[in-house]
Amino acid sequence: xxxxxxxxxxxxxxxxxxxxxxxxxxxxxxxxxxxxxxxxxxxxxxxxxxxxxxxxxxxxxxxxxxxxxxxxxxxxxxxxxxxxxxxxxxxxxxxxxxxxxxxxxxxxxxxxxxxxxxxxxxxxxxxxxxxxxxxxxxxxxxxxxxxxxxxxxxxxxxxxxxxxxxxxxxxxxxxxxxxxxxxxxxxxxxxxxxxxxxxxxxxxxxxxxxxxxxxxxxxxxxxxxxxxxxxxxxxxxxxxxxx
Numbered sequence: 224x225x226x227x228x229x230x231x232x233x234x235x236x237x238x239x240x241x242x243x244x245x246x247x248x249x250x251x252x253x254x255x256x257x258x259x260x261x262x263x264x265x266x267x268x269x270x271x272x273x274x275x276x277x278x279x280x281x282x283x284x285x286x287x288x289x290x291x292x293x294x295x296x297x298x299x300x301x302x303x304x305x306x307x308x309x310x311x312x313x314x315x316x317x318x319x320x321x322x323x324x325x326x327x328x329x330x331x332x333x334x335x336x337x338x339x340x341x342x343x344x345x346x347x348x349x350x351x352x353x354x355x356x357x358x359x360x361x362x363x364x365x366x367x368x369x370x371x372x373x374x375x376x377x378x379x380x381x382x383x384x385x386x387x388x389x390x391x392x393x394x395x396x397x398x399x400x401x402x403x404x405x406x407x408x409x410x411x412x413x414x415x416x417x418x419x420x421x422x423x424x425x426x427x428x429x430x431x432x433x434x435x436x437x438x439x440x441x442x443x444x445x446x447x448x449x450x451x452x453x454x455x456x457x458x459x460x461x462x463x464x465x466x
């Protein structure tokens with residue numbers, strides 16, 4: 224795979240790199256995107272109708288069971304070459320920040336360390352009442368597990384519709400975008416805010432912006448380099464070409 228020499232030359236010198244990843248990266252590990260058609264029992268529900276605080280208040284068991292299924296699928300999935308390439312890039316770049324919209328935890332399993340999970344993580348749960356993260360929980364019972372501290376019901380530690388992103392992670396992501404030399408937008412539609420604004424923030428501060436995606440997005444016309452295709456193929460080739 225051939226890359227522009229200008230791109231390779233710039234990235235070899237870059238001291239601060241930020242990368243934003245979306246559902247397209249996880250899709251290559253066999254995980255369906257959030258809005259993919261539901262199957263079986265879940266075909267009667269729209270994902271958007273299950274991922275809200277109101278849905279959990281109305282029927283916590285229904286929501287818990289749906290997320291338990293998603294958590295199980297995420298555990299069964301394996302990081303793909305794109306995940307591993309980003310972990311390798313982190314080792315090579317002095318200051319590397321990985322910002323992800325994905326909740327499957329595959330980046331950390333691939334070896335990435337400095338990961339900002341904007342939408343949370345399926346593999347964590349927290350109390351819906353006091354917010355305390357659970358050290359562990361029993362999934363074998365018929366009911367939604369509850370918090371030993373206050374008795375509130377556990378819920379997945381992910382951001383639902385109508386909820387704000389975790390402030391600490393969002394502020395760190397904005398800072399990384401505004402101070403990086405190069406910014407990657409990988410496998411994301413460029414539509415979900417506020418993550419979609421990060422590439423523009425990087426661009427405004429003079430960063431080189433690279434997009435890797437199967438199809439063009441609203442961001443494509445503004446980037447310095449658009450690399451069409453699968454991140455699981457492009458990223459490993461790029462890392463190999465760089466180092």
